[in-house]
Amino acid sequence: MTLTGQYVAFFLFALMAITGGVFMINLNKVIHMVLSIGLSFFGVAGLFVILHAEYLAFVQVLIYAGAITIMMAMGTMMTHHATAEVLPRRKWHTFLAIISAITIGGFFLYGIYKITWPSEMAELNDNNVMAIGEKIFTNYVIPFELASILLLVALVGAIVLAKKEGDE
Amino acid sequence: MVPLNAYLAVGAILFSIGIYGVLSKKNGIIVLLSVELMLNAVNINLVAFSKFGLYPNITGQIFTVFTITVAAAEAAVGLAILMALYRNKATINVNEIDIMKR
Numbered sequence A: 001m002t003l004t005g006q007y008v009a010f011f012l013f014a015l016m017a018i019t020g021g022v023f024m025i026n027l028n029k030v031i032h033m034v035l036s037i038g039l040s041f042f043g044v045a046g047l048f049v050i051l052h053a054e055y056l057a058f059v060q061v062l063i064y065a066g067a068i069t070i071m072m073a074m075g076t077m078m079t080h081h082a083t084a085e086v087l088p089r090r091k092w093h094t095f096l097a098i099i100s101a102i103t104i105g106g107f108f109l110y111g112i113y114k115i116t117w118p119s120e121m122a123e124l125n126d127n128n129v130m131a132i133g134e135k136i137f138t139n140y141v142i143p144f145e146l147a148s149i150l151l152l153v154a155l156v157g158a159i160v161l162a163k164k165e166g167d168e
Numbered sequence B: 001m002v003p004l005n006a007y008l009a010v011g012a013i014l015f016s017i018g019i020y021g022v023l024s025k026k027n028g029i030i031v032l033l034s035v036e037l038m039l040n041a042v043n044i045n046l047v048a049f050s051k052f053g054l055y056p057n058i059t060g061q062i063f064t065v066f067t068i069t070v071a072a073a074e075a076a077v078g079l080a081i082l083m084a085l086y087r088n089k090a091t092i093n094v095n096e097i098d099i100m101k102r
Helices: A005-026 A030-050 A054-078 A091-114 A128-138 A141-162 B004-024 B028-051 B059-089
Strands: none
Touching: A005 A030, A005 B004, A005 B028, A030 A054, A030 B004, A030 B028, A054 A128, A054 B028, A054 B059, A091 B004, A128 A141, A128 B059, A141 B059, B004 B028, B028 B059
8 A cells, every 4th residue: 555645635634524523522612613613524525526526525615614614603603692601511421422422433433344345446537527417417307306395495494483483 | 546444434433423412512503513514424425435336326426415405404494493492592502492391
């Protein structure tokens, strides 16, 4: 195994993704947590570029790192309360959460380590976006339209939920 | 070539971090963000299997487009629910959201 540029890029982006997640767990202020999860989303976008999914990398940066992070930061600002008293730490609860996370993660990693994965690769290199568009508008038209209806329903529902009740 | 195991391992680690965040954090917004992190781990797996895997195919990337759509809708509706809760109860601490228990 030689150290190529792809390995270096993979380690860099994987480190970005995992570091963002760990920072989100450990930082104290909510707005810092939201910004560090943005770092994690950028790392995942880099992994998509290494996997020859350039379209998805752009979508990831636009929707996750752009829209969702900014929306959560706005939500943090709008639900900020100045009198944030520190609740007593629930030691037992945190311990159980760590145990369950480590159990599930260790189970996954053990399975990934044990199975011999196939090593052939798809030729996704050229005209990736064109292939995605052709596939969506031939084989997956109905799921595509359903996704648009879902987005419309979510838009209307979010507005109705977040609107002040009782104003005409 | 980076092997498939490495991508799956990154996905598994991100998923575990998301599980820990969902189970232990008290702020509702951080719980939503942890769910987004778990969905992102799933996306890494789908894209990795669309490049490697038994039948490597572009379909994995199309699946990822749909999961990103559903995740965005979920984040918007979740945030709207948190806004409504904050207006009515002046808190988004998930410990204090127990209206249906009383």
